[in-house]
Amino acid sequence: MRKPEFVYVTYIETTPEALWRALTDPAFTKKYWMNCELVSDWKVGSPMTMKRDGEVKNECEILESDPPRRMAYSWRSIHDPDMKKEKPSRVTYLLEQQGNVVKLTVTHENFADDSKTLPSIAFGWPMVLSNLKSIIETGRPMPVEAAVVVSTETAHQRGSAA
Amino acid sequence: MDEVFKALADASRRALLDRLHARSGQTLSELCDGLDMSRQAVTKHLAILEAADLVATIRHGREKLHYLNPVPIHQIGERWIRKFERDRLVALNDLKRRLEKRDA
Numbered sequence: 575m576r577k578p579e580f581v582y583v584t585y586i587e588t589t590p591e592a593l594w595r596a597l598t599d600p601a602f603t604k605k606y607w608m609n610c611e612l613v614s615d616w617k618v619g620s621p622m623t624m625k626r627d628g629e630v631k632n633e634c635e636i637l638e639s640d641p642p643r644r645m646a647y648s649w650r651s652i653h654d655p656d657m658k659k660e661k662p663s664r665v666t667y668l669l670e671q672q673g674n675v676v677k678l679t680v681t682h683e684n685f686a687d688d689s690k691t692l693p694s695i696a697f698g699w700p701m702v703l704s705n706l707k708s709i710i711e712t713g714r715p716m717p718v719e720a721a722v723v724v725s726t727e728t729a730h731q732r733g734s735a736a
Numbered sequence: 737m738d739e740v741f742k743a744l745a746d747a748s749r750r751a752l753l754d755r756l757h758a759r760s761g762q763t764l765s766e767l768c769d770g771l772d773m774s775r776q777a778v779t780k781h782l783a784i785l786e787a788a789d790l791v792a793t794i795r796h797g798r799e800k801l802h803y804l805n806p807v808p809i810h811q812i813g814e815r816w817i818r819k820f821e822r823d824r825l826v827a828l829n830d831l832k833r834r835l836e837k838r839d840a
Contacts, residue, residue: 575796577761581803583792681794700810707811 578683579692584703585675588710593669593676594642596710600625606705608698622647629653635662643669649682651691660686663695678703740808743788748773749781753790756804763799 586593596602600611607624610631614622618639624632631653638646648662663686668679680699685692708714743749755767768778782802785791792805 577796577801578794579760581761581792581794581801581805582807583789583805584807585789679792679794700806703807704810704814707807708814 576684578681579685580680580682580695580699582680582682582699582703584678584707585672586678586707586710587675590642590669590671590676593678593710596706597645597667606709607702616641616645634665637664638666649691651694654690656690657694660689660691663689663691678706737808737812739788740790740812743784743790746781746784748777749785752778752781752785753804756791756802760803761796761801763801767802 588596596606598612598614598616600613603610603612608626610624610626612622612624614620614634614636616622616636616639618636620636622634622636623630624634631651633650633652634647636645636647638644644667646664646666649665650660650662651657661684663682664684666679666681666683668677668681670677670679680703682695682699685695744753751771752767755771756762764775764778764782767782768775771778773781782791786793789808790805792803794801794803
């Protein structure tokens with residue numbers, strides 16, 4: 575069993591139910607997820623697409639769904655021809671109530687060898703999660719600029735895998 | 737956020753974060769390897785880093801693995817840096833749009 579490539583944690587002042595909604599409502603994900611709508615019925619075996627401006631960027635499939643505690647989905651980036659050819663990686667959310675906060679652990683693993691997707695992921699998650707925390711706790715997302723969004727999609731071309 | 741700054745205000749802890757940045761998902765033993773610090777001291781520093789959410793840990797089989805968690809560092813950047821950077825990006829975007837419109 576290979577160890578996960580990425581583990582991210584953020585503590586958010588909310589309830590597991592509200593956080594689950596924030597993670598699964600496309601109108602809400604658009605506000606903090608680099609303008610992406612995550613669309614699915616969130617049932618095991620169902621597809622999930624990440625769309626920006628109507629264009630599908632990532633194709634996913636729900637692998638585990640235990641609201642409001644745990645979710646897993648496969649991830650395939652299709653906005654780049656090299657990434658599209660890679661085997662899908664795997665994302666897991668774990669939501670744990672700790673007093674008045676919820677600990678959200680995001681694990682992203684099982685990347686292809688020499689994955690092109692990996693560097694763009696490394697760039698994107700911290701931004702998405704810190705935006706998510708910000709919007710839930712303050713009602714305001716951090717502003718996301720078009721330039722930043724583009725730079726996540728092209729991070730692999732700069733060779734910033736480290 | 738106080739905890740993040742307190743945790744970062746120590747060269748040994750920054751050295752541990754550097755090691756995790758170089759290679760993520762290390763066990764305590766791997767982190768201690770080649771370091772001029774006792775296992776006890778490393779354990780103590782890791783606890784402080786974890787309390788500040790700068791280090792995330794997971795159970796992987798029988799091992800406990802440590803990861804650098806960049807989310808709080810990103811928040812610091814957003815809070816004090818992006819505010820200034822944003823105006824420049826917006827200005828550049830406007831310029832690009834105007835120039836492209838003129839050429840069209």
